Amino acid sequence: MGTCIICGSSTDGRVCDTHEEDVAFEFRGSSPDELTRGRYYKGTIDGFADFGVFVDVGDSVTGLLHRSEVPGRLESLAWDAGDEVYVQVTDVHDNDNVDLGWSIRQDDRDFRGHLVDDPDADSNAELPDDEDSETSTADGGTPVTEDDAEFERGDETESAPTEQETESDSEPETAEPDDSDDEPELADASDTEDDEDVERVAVANLDDHVDETVAVEGELASVRQTSGPTVFELADETGAIDCAAFVEAGVRAYPDVEAGAVARIVGEVERRRGELQVETEDLVELDGADAQAVEARMEDALTERATPEDTELLADDDAVEAVVDDLVDAATEIRRAVVEARPVIVRHTATVEGYVAGTAIERALLPLIRGEHAREDAEYHYVDRRPLDDAFYTIDDATGDVTSMLEAAERHDEKHPLFVLVGAGSTSESTDAIDLLDIYDADTVAIDGGYTDDAAGADVLVSPTVAGEPPVNTGALGSQLAALVNGDVREDLYHLPAVAYWADTPGAYADLASQTDYSADTLADLRDAIALEAFYQSYEDKRELISDLLWGEADDSLIEHVSEQFRERLDTELATAEPHLEVRGQDGVAFETLDVDAYTHQYDFPPVDLLLDALYRRRDRADVLVGVSGDEIRVRSDGAVDVRAAGETVADELPDAGVEPRGARDGRIEFLSGEQEAVVDAVVDAIADQLA
Known part of the structure; x- marks a missing residue:
């Protein structure tokens, strides 16, 4: 029996069943039937076809990642033959064909550990062996040369306490220096500067302090155990940085410190594979006045970053003007979620108004997410638009959302998302659902241009009717919110309110649309096309298709084709x-x-x-x-x-x-x-x- 490299439980091999999907595997077998279904494997792009991508998993097995598995177009992947990628093995057929699934994690650091799947080993989940004097790094098993090994053994650092040492309150021992000239010496604790005298540096400024010992202070956004060190992701008021602490391979450093804690980390700033990280020498969880000072500094900076700079409305609308303060509050909450690395889940009705509003908010979020997060798949990870089956946010919807949220938190240390309810969540029918989210401390923003009763209890409610104004088209209201979320996309939104109206478009929104290249007929065609697509597979966001329609990323033939189908089907049903x-x-x-x-x-x-x-x-x-x-x-x-x-x-x-x-x-x-x-x-x- 072995122990799980993530949770430490006993298991056959190096990872338990619960955490198997959190690990990336290197396949060393020679036959497809030796693969393990459900696992994520590192592979190499072998070639492309119209129907998907061929990926070599190991040296002798090739699988197909079908285009239907890719969240977007194949061309958007920016993959080339020979690139290393991560895929999930979903099925192995009797004819040895291997079906592969998409992995949103496409970087070593996105996995909590790296293991070997070798059919000839004692188990099919083993630590990478130290071939050619190689060892593991903070990214969970990527081989490095012996010259880099001090990163793993903690050169010039004080060893992190083990669980036994922590429990007995004894001081952590430093490793004895090895007599070998090939092994770097570990620093004696007396050689390390007094932690209190080490200069605190903002994360955004660490690039100027490479190879220097600094202190960083902030909240631990996540803690992940790799097959090498423990990696603490620390976020301060300016950004986030990975801090690696090493005891021994696969052993949790500072086991009493969990995600969400406020901490001070002292260590040397290193650049590894082009990315900055801190080699942790000491980690202290702050409390009392020290923690409050850090939290206050982060809160002030976060509020300043999250508050929209431009609060001018897209177009004049008295009913919207009455709730502009609420719109600013909603925009601030949405922007804040991006800065805090919380996913934004947009739940909207499967109607033209719902799609226009929800897509406008998504359009505003995407550039902010790309600017805030370096990972290539961030725009699919940090914003998710999920249409609703009904005009209400129900307990069924909330149960599904909470289940997904808790799984993401358990498996990936993901923060709880912000839920933005569009055209829903503003009447008593949504009270139980929002209460369920509230039990798990998930924040909610509800925006609804129709009649509401303010009974559902969203943290932020944007409702003109609650303010005593007449109803507003929810698509127009959502577009106004999107302009506050990200002023850089304002011009992309000019035509959206006019698309959301079936008749009698208010003059202000018609004038706004006239500043674009969209004619009145094209706007009507867009509305019809969105209405048709909203109906089919209503539970899917259809991000790329909706984007092609609303922002002209496809030629007019797509709009004409879909809108013509809409009119034919509607006319038939009206005549019936x-x-x-x-x-x-x-x-x-x-x-x-x-x-x-x-x-x-x-x-x-x-x-x-x-x-x-x-x-x-x-x-x-x-x-x-x-x-x-x-x-x-x-x-x-x-x-x-x-x-x-x-x-x-x-x-x-x-x-x-x-x-x-x-x-x-x-x-x-x-x-x-x-x-x-x-x-x-x-x-x-x-x-x-x-x-x-």
Whole structure:
């Protein structure tokens, strides 16, 4: 039996089942069936094809990374033949074909350890052997020459305490110098400067102190155990730096110090493979006034960096102007997450408004993330846009998000993300979901141009209706927020608000779009195309496809092709539904009702909400359109109808019908399907009373 290099538990080999995917393997076998499914392997690009990338895993096995596995276009990878990459083995077929999966981690340092998968060894998870006098480095197993070995053995450092020494409060012993001329001598503790006298240097200025002993102070963003040293990622008010502390291969240094602690690290600044790192000589966890001083310094600098410099709106809109302070607060929280290396999860409705707003925020975030993080895949790691199935952020959504969040924290020491809820999360239906996030200290920002009730409890809420203003198109509101998040992309956003409107685009947003090369017809085509793509695979963000549509990264043929499909499908469904609209009058109010289940094609485009919107826009003979689908009623009017109030009235009148209003005044009404006829009549009566 061995011990896991990450958690120290007993296991067959060098890594336990729980942490196997946190390790990158070097394959030394000769046959595909000797690979271990689910593991991540270091490979070499062998060649390219239209359908994917061929990767050599080891010397004798080649697998295929299919283009469907790549989060983007193959051309965007910037890979060349011979490049070293990391891939996951997902399957090995009977014909020896090897299926490979994408790895978001494409750097040695992204893994918590490096091991060997050798079928001829005692186990298939072993430490790299010391061939040709090589040893392991802080990046978890990359071979270096004996001349560099002092980095691993702690040359001129004080050895980090072992767990036994820490428990007994004894002083850590320094290693005795070896008599060999080939081995560097370890420094005696008396040769080391008093830690308190060592100059503190901001992380951003370490480049000027290479080969010098300095002190850095800040919060430990992560702690990862490699097959060599323990690597502490320390973040101060200016940036982050990796600090490597070595006891012996695979042994945790400073075992009582965890991520989130405020610490002072003294060590020598080194440049390894082009990147700066600190060779740790001493690490002290700060508390009391010392920790408070560091935290205050970081907080002040962080607030200054996160606050938008330019708070000018994209376009004049009185309703948006009323919540500009809330927009600034939301933008600050989003920018702060980027600086703190917290992922931003954008959850938006699968509608045109939701896509426009969510994509605008994503567009603003991408350059900030690229500027803040050096890793090539940072833009896929630190922002994730996830469309919602419904108009609410539900407990089902939150459970999935919390599960992913906790797994990322456990496996990769990832910080909890900031959740940005777009067009959702602003009514009582989202209270339980947001409370679940709050239990795990995950912050939330909700932005909604429609009617809200401020009941869900988001940390920051942007809602014109809460401020006493009329509703605003959520796409326009989200675009205004994106401009505050990153002023450098303002011009990229000029046409987005106009795309989000189905009719009667306000003059300010029409004027804004006129400053671009997009014609009114093209903007309408874009809206239609986004509406169609929002429907299909609604749970996927479709980042590259949406970007191609909204920012002209493809020729006009794509927009024309998709928008034409939209119109054909919508016209077909309208022609099917219109003859079955039932007209009725009630107290001088003209109603049209539609049995959606009976007179539309289920599970096909368009969705019910979009169909009812289109029907109401195309007809002028009714004051109110009522759509009945299964156990739900949706209402379309000129905004005068309070759907929630009508639902509450009917719930009192029909206590056995299971009537429950959902959402705010423009929401929907749910009921028991067996009571459909009585509920529809009661809803019509309640609405007629409102409009009388």
